[in-house]
Amino acid sequence: MMADVATYVLTALGLVFFVAGTVGLLRFPDTFSRLHALTKADNLGLGFIALGVAFQADTWAQLAMLALIWALALLAAGTVAQLVARAALAQVQEGE
Amino acid sequence: MSLALDLALCALILGAALATVAGGAVFRAVIFFITYGLFLAIGWARLGAFDVALAEAAIGAGLTGVLLLAAHGRLRRMQAGDAPPPAGLNLPAALAGAGMALALGWAWFALPVPATPDIAQALPRSGVGNPVTAVLLNFRAWDTLLESIVLLAALLGVWMLARNDDWNAPLGPRYHALSGGVLVNFGRFLPPIGLCFGVYLVWAGADYIGGAFQGGTVLAAVGLVALMANVVRPPRVSYALLRVAVVVGPAVFLLAGLLAAGFGGAFLTLPPALAKPVILVIEAALTISIAVTLALLVIGPPDDAGRSS
Amino acid sequence: MTVWLHIVALGLLASLGGALWRVWCGPSQADRMMAAQLVGTGGVGVLIVLAALQDWGLLVVALALALLAALAAVGFIKAQTPDGAGDPEETAPPAGWQNRHATGQADKRA
Numbered sequence: 001m002m003a004d005v006a007t008y009v010l011t012a013l014g015l016v017f018f019v020a021g022t023v024g025l026l027r028f029p030d031t032f033s034r035l036h037a038l039t040k041a042d043n044l045g046l047g048f049i050a051l052g053v054a055f056q057a058d059t060w061a062q063l064a065m066l067a068l069i070w071a072l073a074l075l076a077a078g079t080v081a082q083l084v085a086r087a088a089l090a091q092v093q094e095g096e
Numbered sequence: 097m098s099l100a101l102d103l104a105l106c107a108l109i110l111g112a113a114l115a116t117v118a119g120g121a122v123f124r125a126v127i128f129f130i131t132y133g134l135f136l137a138i139g140w141a142r143l144g145a146f147d148v149a150l151a152e153a154a155i156g157a158g159l160t161g162v163l164l165l166a167a168h169g170r171l172r173r174m175q176a177g178d179a180p181p182p183a184g185l186n187l188p189a190a191l192a193g194a195g196m197a198l199a200l201g202w203a204w205f206a207l208p209v210p211a212t213p214d215i216a217q218a219l220p221r222s223g224v225g226n227p228v229t230a231v232l233l234n235f236r237a238w239d240t241l242l243e244s245i246v247l248l249a250a251l252l253g254v255w256m257l258a259r260n261d262d263w264n265a266p267l268g269p270r271y272h273a274l275s276g277g278v279l280v281n282f283g284r285f286l287p288p289i290g291l292c293f294g295v296y297l298v299w300a301g302a303d304y305i306g307g308a309f310q311g312g313t314v315l316a317a318v319g320l321v322a323l324m325a326n327v328v329r330p331p332r333v334s335y336a337l338l339r340v341a342v343v344v345g346p347a348v349f350l351l352a353g354l355l356a357a358g359f360g361g362a363f364l365t366l367p368p369a370l371a372k373p374v375i376l377v378i379e380a381a382l383t384i385s386i387a388v389t390l391a392l393l394v395i396g397p398p399d400d401a402g403r404s405s
Numbered sequence: 406m407t408v409w410l411h412i413v414a415l416g417l418l419a420s421l422g423g424a425l426w427r428v429w430c431g432p433s434q435a436d437r438m439m440a441a442q443l444v445g446t447g448g449v450g451v452l453i454v455l456a457a458l459q460d461w462g463l464l465v466v467a468l469a470l471a472l473l474a475a476l477a478a479v480g481f482i483k484a485q486t487p488d489g490a491g492d493p494e495e496t497a498p499p500a501g502w503q504n505r506h507a508t509g510q511a512d513k514r515a
Contacts, residue, residue: 007406008409011409011410014413015416015417015420018416018450019416019419019420021443022420022443023423025423025424026426031433031435035435035439038439039439039442042447045446046450049450049453049454050450053453053454056406062464065465066453066464068468069453069467069468072472072474073446073471075282075286076445076475077475079279079475079479080442080475083279083479083493083494084438084442084478087481088434090485090486091435097407097411100411101411101414101418104415104419107422108422108425111425123437124429124431124437127437127438127440127441128428130477131440134441134444134445134448135421135448137448138448138455141452141459141463141466142455142459144460146463146466149463149466150465150466153469157448158473158477159476161476162476162477162479163480165477165480165484166483166484166489168484169483169489170484172484173488173489269490270488270490271483271490271491272490272491272492273491273492273494273495277492279479279494280492282479289472293472297465306465310469314472318472318473321475325479
């Protein structure tokens with residue numbers, strides 16, 4: 001019962017962060033602020049969803065998988081945000 | 097509720113597909129194609145085809161994306177990037193595409209449903225527990241063998257595009273990266289995890305989700321990351337180990353088939369008692385070939401243009 | 406619980422639909438690439454929720470997607486460099502880049 005409540009709350013939080021990330025992606029004025037909104041909100045959202053779903057898991061292996069998925073997503077997002085921002089910066093320089 | 101989910105997924109798949117072909121912007125189309133692959137993977141997962149979802153996630157969203165983005169970058173450097181295609185070419189292509197879609201749709205409804213043999217009944221004789229692996233490597237092994245040879249032929253075709261002078265240069269463009277930078281560290285960190293996961297997929301594929309193709313694709317993808325981060329140097333065409341890696345899959349597969357024929361069975365019919373170990377050996381060899389071939393297909397022929405100029 | 410997880414998956418898909426809008430509008434290529442990145446992360450989220458709904462085996466698919474999430478973006482930044490094989494970090498950022506786009510940040514430092 002408690003586990004179900006935790007799932008409701010955490011996945012709802014995750015969904016809020018995902019929606020916030022998308023709103024940031026759509027509404028922020030320039031490329032760099034959009035990048036910034038996206039990577040942070042998104043990965044927090046994924047973390048909350050993974051945590052929420054973890055309360056429904058049956059085995060330790062599933063918990064480990066969920067943790068690994070989130071860790072990999074964080075690694076990918078951090079790398080990509082840095083590199084794409086640098087690529088976008090080079091493009092800004094080129095354009096002027 | 098579950099219908100609403102499926103409908104939303106269908107709308108996203110169709111929307112991404114339409115956006116890919118609509119409009120003339122090449123880069124936008126490439127990005128939409130990547131998202132299309134992602135949605136398609138979710139769609140396959142929704143349908144319960146986990147092995148297909150795995151392959152689609154790795155190939156559609158991963159490898160094909162890198163290939164198309166590299167092609168777009170090359171076009172841009174050749175000043176041909178976003179030039180609209182010549183007028184009058186779009187309409188015939190659209191008509192041909194729509195005609196093909198209609199024909200396939202017609203075939204789906206018009207052709208009789210083939211009487212499929214009950215896989216579940218035959219599964220114990222296949223030596224493995226995953227029905228997809230059973231079909232790919234036992235019941236329809238012939239198709240898989242030919243597919244692995246097609247992959248090899250495609251790689252040879254790509255290599256033929258190399259200039260004569262470059263033939264024995266290392267494969268692909270001359271990748272370079274800031275040493276100690278984010279990209280290099282990522283290229284060091286990710287491949288070991290991918291290696292474990294890829295091998296796990298091959299091993300688990302006999303009885304669970306995964307298989308040689310899925311594992312090989314994951315290995316190819318992380319290998320590609322290591323290559324692009326300049327952590328691993330691409331080999332030369334003349335490198336003996338490379339040639340072995342590229343042909344070992346089809347070769348072991350063919351040999352197993354011939355041995356089966358030699359011991360009294362027909363070509364590629366595995367005796368039930370030996371099926372499991374034989375399938376595991378074939379899968380291991382196929383994985384190596386698929387991983388190496390796919391990664392080399394993406395980086396392309398030796399291209400020394402960057403260094404000589 | 407089943408109904409709620411369906412709602413979460415639907416909400417995630419809706420937010421991915423929003424990202425598609427950014428892919429369409431751009432304007433810069435980095436915007437489009439990052440929106441695709443959002444679709445990748447969101448796809449992992451959807452797969453995790455589907456794993457709880459349908460079959461835990463889907464976590465393997467989610468793991469594959471998370472592992473390869475950065476692949477297309479790495480291909481993108483490679484293709485963006487002058488020779489198509491470099492690393493954007495190799496060139497120093499342009500002078501004055503700090504306050505060109507983040508005026509808020511520049512104010513704080515002043």
